[in-house]
Amino acid sequence: MKRLAVVDACSKTSNQHEITGSEPLLRILGDEDRKRPRMGADTRFEAVYIWLGEEGESLSEEGHLSWYDSRRNKPRKAEWRLYYQSNAVTDLMSPGDSLFLARRSDDRLMFIVTPSGSTSESQLLWLFGLNPQISLAFEPRTFSPANDAEIGFAERFILDELGIDAEEPDAVRLDALLEPLGLSFPTTQQFSALARSSVTGVDARQDPDAALMAWMQREEMLFRRLERHLVADRLAAGFRAPDDPDVDGFLNFSLSVQQRRRSRAGLALENHLAALLEAQGLQFERSAETENRNRPDFLFPGRSAYLDPQFPAGRLTLLGAKSTVRDRWRQVLSEAERIPEKHLVTLEPGISENQTDEMRAKQLQLVLPRALHSTFRPGQQAWLMDLKGFIDLVRVRQLG
Numbered sequence: 001m002k003r004l005a006v007v008d009a010c011s012k013t014s015n016q017h018e019i020t021g022s023e024p025l026l027r028i029l030g031d032e033d034r035k036r037p038r039m040g041a042d043t044r045f046e047a048v049y050i051w052l053g054e055e056g057e058s059l060s061e062e063g064h065l066s067w068y069d070s071r072r073n074k075p076r077k078a079e080w081r082l083y084y085q086s087n088a089v090t091d092l093m094s095p096g097d098s099l100f101l102a103r104r105s106d107d108r109l110m111f112i113v114t115p116s117g118s119t120s121e122s123q124l125l126w127l128f129g130l131n132p133q134i135s136l137a138f139e140p141r142t143f144s145p146a147n148d149a150e151i152g153f154a155e156r157f158i159l160d161e162l163g164i165d166a167e168e169p170d171a172v173r174l175d176a177l178l179e180p181l182g183l184s185f186p187t188t189q190q191f192s193a194l195a196r197s198s199v200t201g202v203d204a205r206q207d208p209d210a211a212l213m214a215w216m217q218r219e220e221m222l223f224r225r226l227e228r229h230l231v232a233d234r235l236a237a238g239f240r241a242p243d244d245p246d247v248d249g250f251l252n253f254s255l256s257v258q259q260r261r262r263s264r265a266g267l268a269l270e271n272h273l274a275a276l277l278e279a280q281g282l283q284f285e286r287s288a289e290t291e292n293r294n295r296p297d298f299l300f301p302g303r304s305a306y307l308d309p310q311f312p313a314g315r316l317t318l319l320g321a322k323s324t325v326r327d328r329w330r331q332v333l334s335e336a337e338r339i340p341e342k343h344l345v346t347l348e349p350g351i352s353e354n355q356t357d358e359m360r361a362k363q364l365q366l367v368l369p370r371a372l373h374s375t376f377r378p379g380q381q382a383w384l385m386d387l388k389g390f391i392d393l394v395r396v397r398q399l400g
Contacts, residue, residue, distance in 0.1 A: 001100045001130055002138045003116070009093045017090070019099070021067070021080030024140035028103050035066035035083070047109040049089035050162060052120035054352075060163065061087045065109050089113060098134055100124050112162065123158045123350035126375045153217045154349040154375050165224075174225045183233055185226065188264060192271035195219035204279035208387040209370040215272045216347060223264060231257065265323040269347060270297055273321055280391050283398055284319075296335040297321040300394050306338060313338045315397045319367070319390070320344040325351060333362055343367050343390060349375035356380050 008019045021029075034043050044064040051059040066083040082101075084090055093099075093113040098121050100112040114121040116134075125132050128141050151159070151166045159166055168174070177198050185191065195218040204211040234253060239246040270286070277284055283301035290296065290306060299306060300317040318339045320332035325346050332344050344359075345367040356376075359366055360383065370386040385393075 001098060001124075001128070001134065003134045003136050004093060004095055004097045004099050004113075005136050006095045008099070009090075009095050009097065017084055017086060019082045019084070021082055022138045024138040025082065025101070026080055027140060027142070028101070029067045029080075029082075031069075031078075033068040033072065035068040036064075045103075045107065045109045047111050048163075049084075049087055050110065050112045051089045051092050052112065052114045052118070052124075052161065053092075054115060054118045054120075058161070059089055059092070061089055063087055065111060084111065098124075100128070101138075110162070117352055117354055119348075119350060119352040119355060120161070122352050122377070123161070123375070126350045127155060127158045132377065152371075153213055153220070153347070154372055156220070157347070157349060168221065168225060168228075170221075171225065174222055178222060178226050178229075181226065183230055185230075185260075188267040189271060191223070191264075192219055192268055192275075195222055195268075196272065196275060198222075204276050208276050208280065208391055212272055212276055212387060213369045213371050215275075216268060219268045219272070220265075223261075223268075227257065227260075266321070269323050269345070270321050273298065273319075273345065276387070277391075280395070282391065282394055290336045290338075292334075294335040296332070299336065301398055306336065313340075315400065317394050317397060318342045322346050322348075324348045325355070325366075329355075329359065329364065330362075332364060341365060343385070345387070345390070347372065351376065351380075353377060353380060356383070 029045075034045050036044050044066045047063050047065040049061045049063055051057070063085045065085075068081060068083070069078045070081050071077065071079045089111070090113075096116050098114050098116060100110070100114070102110040102112070104110065112124065114124065122132075124130075125134075130139060130141055156166050177194065186194070192215070196215050199214045199218050202211040202214045239250040239253070241249075274284075274286060277298070284298050285302040286298060287295040288299040288303035288306070290299070290303075296318045298319040298321065300319070301315075305311045306316055316336070316339050318332070318336045320329075320335070320342065322328055322344065323346065325344070325348050329344055329346075332342050336342070341363045343365045347368070349372050351366070356366060365385055366383075367385045367387060367390045370388070373381050373384050373386065376384060
């Protein structure tokens with residue numbers, strides 16, 4: 001990865017559409033010319049171009065990348081260049097953005113661009129174990145079986161943003177758990193209960209942070225496994241109208257899969273949080289109405305106390321729950337006027353310093369399971385709250 005220079009990113013000042021190679025890039029891409037020849041087979045790298053902006057903006061395009069020595073067969077030192085295509089992704093990138101160039105095991109390249117200081121940049125730096133002090137020169141990182149990291153919840157989250165499905169461990173066991181369901185999804189409450197009941201070795205009272213992560217990870221794995229079976233079954237049935245391919249049917253089915261993924265993640269988080277708070281013996285209400293028909297995800301101790309002007313405001317607590325924050329965290333700010341400092345629990349790793357600084361300024365305390373704190377910069381970690389800390393805070397307030 002590297003910080004993009006003017007000559008790398010600005011097509012108005014450079015018509016070359018090239019990024020100068022370097023020794024780290026040579027190690028990743030090799031010393032064989034990979035470009036479109038004038039005649040014969042295409043030897044370029046197949047590539048996917050990805051733009052990951054702030055607030056969840058993303059865009060991807062399939063294409064190619066050429067890698068060649070511009071001084072091949074000349075009596076001068078080699079000068080390697082990476083030529084990229086103009087497309088919707090490269091049109092968005094600007095000098096100062098970060099470029100992550102990854103070569104996958106099937107030789108496909110990923111050309112990933114993120115704005116400087118964005119959450120996406122922070123997440124990718126953590127995922128690949130790269131130095132956050134990004135320079136204009138390429139910094140490499142090679143992964144092999146010897147140094148490959150275990151794929152956990154945070155890693156899967158980021159890989160999913162890149163359109164990469166991680167391998168499914170324990171497929172046989174997951175299928176056994178799903179067998180009674182057949183090829184249909186139960187309600188979100190039932191599915192979350194199934195996930196919790198299948199997890200052993202965690203104690204929701206003693207270690208709420210570990211319990212929430214284990215429950216969420218199990219439900220995510222069960223969900224993806226059942227979804228895979230359902231999609232395979234639908235694809236096997238095909239998409240055909242009486243005379244032509246049923247394009248609208250295919251597009252509607254694809255859209256429904258994406259919508260179900262998004263909605264299920266947030267509901268799963270709320271379900272598991274409710275089970276966790278009940279195990280801790282705390283008083284709370286879900287979606288209790290406050291002012292202006294606002295309905296915070298969790299209100300402690302409940303609506304009647306909140307509406308009672310004699311009940312001390314200092315003993316009230318609001319907890320929002322969003323699997324990803326993006327720009328939606330601001331919705332929590334207006335959900336309970338009597339509670340000046342609000343809390344928000346999320347599972348999104350590596351949120352940018354710009355966003356967490358704004359949260360602090362708006363009196364919004366971010367709550368994450370302890371295992372996700374390491375995905376944040378050291379300067380952010382001291383401010384973050386874990387679930388145990390939040391539960392202890394609410395318990396003190398409820399005891400008066």
